[in-house]
Amino acid sequence: MGTRNLELEVMRYDPEKDKEPWFQSYTVPCNEDWVILDAINYIKDNLDTTLAYRWSCHMMVCGSCGMMVNGEPSLTCKTFIRELPDKVRIEPLENFPIERDLVVVLDDVMQKLHQVQPYIIRKDDPPPEDQEYIQSRGSLAKFKQLTMCINCMCCYAACPQYSLNSDFIGPAALALAHRYNRDNRDQGKSDRLDILADHDGVWDCSFVGACSEVCPKHVDPAAAIQQMKVDGAVEFWKQKMGIPGDKS
Amino acid sequence: MSRNPYVRPISTTTWYMRHGRYKVYVLRELTSFLVMFYSFLTLVGLYALSTSPESWDAFLASQQGVGMIIFHAVALLYFLFFQTFPWFKLAPKAMPVQMGETKVPDNAIIIGHYIAWAVLSLFILWLAGVLS
Numbered sequence: 001m002g003t004r005n006l007e008l009e010v011m012r013y014d015p016e017k018d019k020e021p022w023f024q025s026y027t028v029p030c031n032e033d034w035v036i037l038d039a040i041n042y043i044k045d046n047l048d049t050t051l052a053y054r055w056s057c058h059m060m061v062c063g064s065c066g067m068m069v070n071g072e073p074s075l076t077c078k079t080f081i082r083e084l085p086d087k088v089r090i091e092p093l094e095n096f097p098i099e100r101d102l103v104v105v106l107d108d109v110m111q112k113l114h115q116v117q118p119y120i121i122r123k124d125d126p127p128p129e130d131q132e133y134i135q136s137r138g139s140l141a142k143f144k145q146l147t148m149c150i151n152c153m154c155c156y157a158a159c160p161q162y163s164l165n166s167d168f169i170g171p172a173a174l175a176l177a178h179r180y181n182r183d184n185r186d187q188g189k190s191d192r193l194d195i196l197a198d199h200d201g202v203w204d205c206s207f208v209g210a211c212s213e214v215c216p217k218h219v220d221p222a223a224a225i226q227q228m229k230v231d232g233a234v235e236f237w238k239q240k241m242g243i244p245g246d247k248s
Numbered sequence: 249m250s251r252n253p254y255v256r257p258i259s260t261t262t263w264y265m266r267h268g269r270y271k272v273y274v275l276r277e278l279t280s281f282l283v284m285f286y287s288f289l290t291l292v293g294l295y296a297l298s299t300s301p302e303s304w305d306a307f308l309a310s311q312q313g314v315g316m317i318i319f320h321a322v323a324l325l326y327f328l329f330f331q332t333f334p335w336f337k338l339a340p341k342a343m344p345v346q347m348g349e350t351k352v353p354d355n356a357i358i359i360g361h362y363i364a365w366a367v368l369s370l371f372i373l374w375l376a377g378v379l380s
Contacts, residue, residue: 015252020356071267074252097253138349160270207338208273223341230342
């Protein structure tokens with residue numbers, strides 16, 4: 001198998017020493033079938049043990065290794081070096097504060113994910129213990145794609161709206177809210193409506209569409225947000241016309 | 249060890265220069281100026297129509313100068329490339345249709361929009377007396 005030297009320019013930031021981030025170059029002998037995460041692991045194992053970054057599964061499941069690769073938010077375990085030039089710039093995900101080197105502070109989005117109540121809310125009594133919530137395959141198909149999100153936060157790094165206004169709830173959290181709104185077992189749509197239809201909710205999205213373009217799991221948060229706008233508008237007019245809707 | 253997270257500065261005036269997709273987005277949003285101009289033009293035309301036949305004729309004549317024809321042609325192309333084509337392409341995202349367990353293919357929704365566009369355009373041309 002062929003090898004090729006890759007020059008990696010990695011953003012470094014030591015919160016105890018540095019005033020601002022800077023770039024350090026490493027030359028990494030890569031196998032052609034490596035992904036960027038392999039090259040970063042090579043640096044950590046062989047060249048510089050001080051480099052800080054997050055990763056876990058190396059198989060597009062944990063969502064930990066999202067970084068900017070040549071300016072594009074990417075899962076580094078999915079980004080093959082054979083598709084990249086000989087010089088690659090690695091930065092922490094944009095739009096997040098840098099904790100150290102390639103590690104970002106995710107507190108804000110964690111709070112937002114919590115805020116949209118991403119769990120099944122029931123108003124009716126639950127079914128008896130020996131029974132289940134019934135869900136047809138057609139009902140599942142309405143939201144299955146949205147369940148693929150692994151919270152890698154590449155969508156937040158791509159979203160210019162979030163970069164300019166960090167109060168915006170943002171793509172992944174809104175897509176997650178839509179996932180539960182679309183779930184036929186859930187009865188919490190009205191509980192989420194106040195948050196989602198608020199100024200920092202779906203209406204803050206101007207449909208740049210970057211979130212969906214960079215999503216490594218093809219969740220399409222931009223589509224979810226536009227669908228929520230339609231749902232919100234329908235709900236608004238239902239209330240105006242006195243038609244009983246989801247908001248009870 | 250102490251925490252001292254670094255926040256990267258973002259320019260509120262040049263943020264869209266960072267990436268090609270942001271530039272395309274800003275070009276799309278600039279069509280709002282054309283929408284504003286066309287709304288104004290429609291109001292002027294309606295006012296002329298309500299005033300007298302002479303003022304309506306004067307309004308029509310004002311639209312037939314070379315400058316206005318070039319403007320209308322450029323505006324039409326700009327609308328097509330930055331509004332109509334992109335929005336028709338995005339329609340299946342905002343309005344997905346599911347029949348039973350299967351989703352209606354995106355292309356069917358997009359083609360449906362083009363057909364509706366053609367039918368409406370022909371209807372308006374018929375109303376205007378161009379097709380008789």
